[in-house]
Amino acid sequence: MSETTIPSEPLQMEAESEKRPEGGELGRFRLIAISTSIIFCQLVQMIPYGAGISSSLHIGRDLGVSPVQATWIVAAYPLTQGAFVLVGGRVGTVYGHKNVVLVAGAWWVLFHLISGFMTTLESLAAMRAMSGIGGAFMVPNLIALLTITFPPGKMRNISVGLFGAMVSRNH
Known part of the structure; x- marks a missing residue:
């Protein structure tokens, strides 16, 4: 019997990504849906x-503060x-980017929901901080999910560009 060597996972992933055309096995529609979801997630979290x-x-006036x-x-x-963006990236590297996005999204929604019920400046600011x-x-x-999902090329460039365009320019 001859022994065959099984390539390590990173090498196998590199070889697979070289074989796939842009869009790969996921299909064009699915990749567009993934890109759109991530881009709109960025938009919603910046609103x-x-x-x-x-x-x-107006909120300050209603709360009676200067x-x-x-x-x-x-x-x-x-x-x-x-303050926490670097920590967030590192935690995603350790525990998985998708897992961290899901937990962080739930955290974000929870504290935004709670902030809608705050009646003092301190509690509202604390909930917005959370x-x-x-x-x-x-x-x-x-x-990270965008750049992992899309290999270098047109689709990645468009997705990352639109992701950056979702940031508020009011400041």
């Missing part, structure tokens, strides 16, 4: 940032998102 900017003065204090409504989300942590764990793992 609260823009909404905080445009509505913080315009200076109301800036915490705006700042809480991007502050924690920026949801920013969810966003911080989503962003690097969403972009």
Whole structure:
């Protein structure tokens, strides 16, 4: 009997990706659906940032705080998102990007839902900060999913470009 060697997983994956044309075995429609879902996830997680900017003065007035204090409504989300984004990427590398996106998305939704019921500036800012942590764990793992799913080429370039275009430009 002759012995055959089984290639290690990374080598096998490289060989498979070289054989596949862009779009690979997933099919073009499925790849477009994956790309669209990731891009819209980025858009949806950035909406609260823009909404905080445009509505913080009105919310602050309803909560009975000064315009200076109301800036915490705006700042809480991007502050924690920026602080935890590197940690989010590393956690995704360790536990799997898709798993981290799912948990972070649930975290994000939960704390945004809770923030809708807050009646003080401090509690609203805290809940927006907690949801920013969810966003911080989503962003690097969403972009990782895009770049892992699509090999270098036109589809990856379009997907990554649209992903970046979803970021709020209000600041």
